[in-house]
Amino acid sequence: MxxxxxxxxxxxxPIFIEVFLQFLLGTADTLMVSRISDDAVAVVGFSNQLFNALMILFTTVASGAGILIAQKMGSRQQEHARTIGMMALNVGTAIGLLLSLLLILFPxxxxxxxxxxxPLLPLGxxxxxxxxxxxxxTAIMSxxxxxxxxxxxxxxxxxxxxxxxVVHIFFNYAFIFGAFGFPQWGLTGVAISTLLSRVLGTIMLMGMFLNTFERxxxxxxxxxxxAKLFKDVMRIAWPLGVNMASWVFSQLIIFTFISMLGSKEMAARTYMNTLESFCFLLGSSVAMAVQIQVAHxxxxxxxxxxxxxxxRALGIGLVLVTVNAFIIYLFGRQFLGFFTTNPEIIALGASLLGLNLILQPGKMMNMALGNSLNAVGDSxxxxxxxxxxxxxIATGxxxxxxxxxxxxxxxxxCCMIADEYLRGILVWFRWKGQKKLRYAERLEPVSIKTCIQSEVL
Structure with missing residues (x-):
């Protein structure tokens, strides 16, 4: 290997490019949907919170499988890694089918x-x-x-x-504005565009997966x-699932709190979520990469x-997210102006820019070290x-x-900031204690000095 x-x-x-493009896809949705109405933007933001919550059911297994695959690749057990990948695909597909039926029948x-x-229910x-x-x-692609x-x-x-x-932006433009002879279907067209791009992605990823392993x-x-390997996957996966569920469902509940404030607050939160995602693009990529590296x-x-x-990943990530957050702080009002001309929504979003500058470093600490703990099985x-x-804190x-x-x-x-920093400090002390790392060394001592450090770091 x-x-x-x-x-x-x-x-x-490459993770950064992929995440950045996913961000562009989301931003393109928000920008183009904003040309329909602010209510349409609120529907997209609200619906995405719901979808993120439901995605936990299959990303749980995928995440646990991914960590174990990286570990197996590190220990030169290719066949085990291959088997784990196939099991994760089967389980994810089954869960995705059930969720699809649920959302089609009971929206x-x-x-x-x-x-x-x-008032948003007809669009929703x-x-x-x-x-x-x-x-x-989505389940298969993830x-x-x-x-x-x-x-x-x-x-x-x-x-x-x-x-x-490319496919998504093309069909978004075509359906929203009735370009190239396409019908002008508004938000319905955006939904169809999303579906078409995912069909393409699923086909291409499946073809790549078939040739991913040595055999x-x-x-x-x-x-x-x-059964044994699946049990190993679930040992890592179920705590990851609860963790992800806690985050996504708490965000969903917080979004319902925001909906109590009004549709303008919902739209402002949706636009700010887009800017926050941009802030954290590089940091998120580093955090995802270090999880794979540490597991390997x-x-x-x-x-x-x-x-x-x-x-090392934490240090790099902190620099990146702080610089990005500062740029957003300086030009955030102008960026918000790309999405809406409503002065009340822009003012609401602009009032959060300074808090975002405080939020991002705490999120980076939590992600980098939290992912590292997950990578060694301390989920x-x-x-x-x-x-x-x-x-x-974040919800109550x-x-x-x-x-x-x-x-x-x-x-x-303010509560979201307090939550990120509390968890960030706690994972810092846990990683510093090296509990899982020392346990692994006792199980099978290895001379670390024999590793060629420069090749890995």
Whole structure:
């Protein structure tokens, strides 16, 4: 196995391009949908919160499988990695099918349950049914991308993301504005465009997956199942799932709090979420890359290198997100003006720019070191602190300050900042203690000094 595939830079830059293109896809949606109406933007933002919540059900298995695949690649167990990838695909597809049926059949009851404002329901019904109906495609794409990246091939998903973006933006423009002879279908067209781009991505990722491992995957192999390996996957995956669920559902509940404030606040939050995503693009890429790298090193029993890799990634990430957040702070009002001309929405978004500058470094610390803990199998710890912090501070305190005391969006953002920094500090001390790393060394001592450090770091 070529360790050069698992250096931080080699892993991170294609992930960045892929994540950046995903951001562009989301930004293109927001920009183009804003030409329809601010209500349409609110529907997209609200629906995406719902989709992110449901995606946990299959990304849980994919994430656990990805970590274990990277570990198996590090320990030169290609066949095990191959089997894990196929099992993750089967489970993810099954879950995605169930979610698709649910969203096609019950879009309005689900939207009402989540407190979508009544005037938005007609648009919400169409968007949730069409985009949610393609959840099975999202499940397959998410699983395949995670599996392929975890083998050290981060370029493949990047190239596919480029193709998806081109298709998505083209059909968005065509359906929204009635260009090139297409019907002018507004938000319905945006939903169809999203679905078409995901069909393309699924086909291309499947073709790449079949040739990802040393031994080619055949269609008959896709039904392979190994109970012991699946148990190992779930040992890592279920705490990751609870962690992700805590974050996504807490964000969903916070979004319902914001909906209580009004549609302008919902639109402002949606626009700010786009700017925040831009801030964290590079940091997120580094955090995703270091998880793969640390898992690979941990699987190869190179624990000292794994330990130092996390800190190196954190340092790089902090610089990147701080610079990006400062740029957004300086020019955020102008950026918000690209999305809407409503002065009230722009003023609401602009009031949060300084808080975003404080938020991003805490998020980076939490992501880089939290991902490193997950990579060595310490996912129960990150799960525990997520439950405690997200529900008591990010959610509970958000209601107290934002709604009960009337602080609005500013109060809610302050609680989000407190949550990120608390979890960031806790994972810092946990990683510094090296509990899982030292346990691995006791199980199978390895002379770290024999590693060629420059090749990995």
């Amino acid at each position: 070529d360790d050069k595939k698992f250096t931080l830079w080699v892993l991170a830059w 309005v009851p689900i939207a009402r349950m989540l407190q979508m404002p009544e 019904k169409i968007y949730i049914a069409i985009v949610g109906g393609g959840m099975v495609l 699983t395949l991308s995670t599996v392929i990246r975890s083998t050290g091939n981060t370029k493949g998903p990047m190239f596919i993301a480029i193709g998806m973006n 080619r995957v055949t269609w008959r192999d896709l039904w392979t199942f190994d 090193l941990f699987g190869g029993k190179r624990t000292d290198l794994a330990y130092r890799s996390a800190y 129960r710890y990150t799960m525990t602190i997520a439950i405690l912090s997200m529900w008591s 305190l958000s209601y107290a300050l934002g709604i009960h005391l009337g602080w609005g969006l500013i109060g809610i953002y």
